[in-house]
Amino acid sequence: MASPSVRRISECFIKPLHDLPPYAKKPIYFTPFELVFLNANYSQKGLLFAKPSPPENHDDFSITTFLDDLRRSLSATLTHFYPLAARLATRKEENPHSYVIYIDPENTQGVKFVYATVDLTVADILTSLEVPSVVHSFFDLNNAINHDGHTLPLLSIQVTELIDGIFIAGSVNHLIADGTSFWHFMAAWSEIFRSKEQDAYLISRPPLFKRWALEGSDPIINLPYTHHDQFIERPEHVQLKERFFHFSSALVLKLKEKANAECNTYKISSLQAVSAFLWRCITRVRGLPRDSETICKLVISNRRRLNPPLSDDYFGNPIQSVRGTATVEDLMTRGLGWAALQLHEAVIKHDDTAVKKWVESWFSSPEVYKGNALFHPNTVHFGSSPRFDMYGCEFGLGKALAARSGFVNKADGKMTMYPGREGGGSMDVEVCLLPEYMIDLECDEEFIRILRSN
Structure with a gap:
């Protein structure tokens, strides 16, 4: 109906x-x-x-x-x-x-x-x-x-x-x-x-x-x-399946500890660990050739990357994306920690020098991104943040039951991050995939096993 x-x-x-x-x-x-x-x-x-x-x-x-x-x-x-x-x-x-x-x-x-x-x-x-x-x-x-x-x-x-x-x-x-x-x-x-x-x-x-x-x-x-x-080129929209998956605070901590232990470090963040887990699972269900390249992109705010930093009250859109890149073979065989470390290193390298270098390069050759160039094949793209205080906005109705997004800025492999309603470092992830990939993700052995441990 x-x-x-x-x-x-x-x-x-x-x-x-x-x-x-x-x-x-x-x-x-x-x-x-x-x-x-x-x-x-x-x-x-x-x-x-x-x-x-x-x-x-x-x-x-x-x-x-x-x-x-x-x-x-x-x-x-x-x-x-x-x-x-x-x-x-x-x-x-x-x-x-x-x-x-x-x-x-x-x-x-x-x-x-x-x-x-x-x-x-x-x-x-x-x-x-x-x-x-x-x-x-x-x-x-x-x-x-x-x-x-x-x-x-x-x-x-x-x-x-x-x-x-x-x-x-x-x-x-x-x-x-x-x-x-x-x-x-x-x-x-x-x-x-x-x-x-x-x-x-x-x-x-x-x-x-x-x-x-x-x-x-x-x-x-x-x-x-x-x-x-x-310069105007409107993005095309494809038919996608959208699902929300919940990562409890205990599961987020488990993934973070696993990623850090595999790399003998403590530097990998919760967000990087969860992103790496999803990057590996989605790459697997896509069935890409082992020698092909796959990319994981994280949208990042430049406010605290700049020197001197901008205030969190700076009103604008000072964002860019950083990326981890790997062959399918390496991503599948080297484990969660290795994948998360690629993301961690990409974030660390995105400092004041890197931001200003990009701006100088843009000034030398200004461009407007084309509509369909915002998302790429073989990519998992993470936007929004579980750190946003979405559930602090109550409007006299009490705490919201859920957060949701609209129709736009979505593509195969687009992930949107939200805080879990219960707080404590929990996360909700809106996953957008082509229908055949969503079916396979819901049957993926590692994905099911980890999510069931929530």
């Missing part, structure tokens, strides 16, 4: 509660870290909550009141995160040639806010072995790429009411915010929502918008184009 469809009930645009001061009306320019992703899709993450049970002698939960409170607190939050309510702009000049893409805070059309409903229960979402395709309809802007932020909102919030639950989803332009910045915004929004004060708008961690720039370089980057048709 087909899943019930999501019905959109209303939509509006939310603007900052207060007028912008003069300093906040200046253009915000992008760094090379961001401009390379003009063809990437928006980032989509959301939280599933249970509807509150009414206490005795109190009225039932009111979705109307809840939505009003969400809109009010969102407006107050945008007083701090005002670029999210703006649009992109391109400044073009011919003599001398100039092509500059930036955020125009004065174009404050607002954040899109959608209310929708669906005749499904929380259990329909959480008990399904695979992520139900209807979850993709809990998100707005499913086909938008970052360059579309010239005309589309840079952030769209969709609140979908289930029979017994609420799903709060954000689709954010990935030039504007990486995962660190998005969850910073969500935490601030939740903080203001839970303050219970109608005029509250103060937050504990204001964002920082001053852009990092390579010393001696012009922070206003002139791209080598005259029209966006010269």
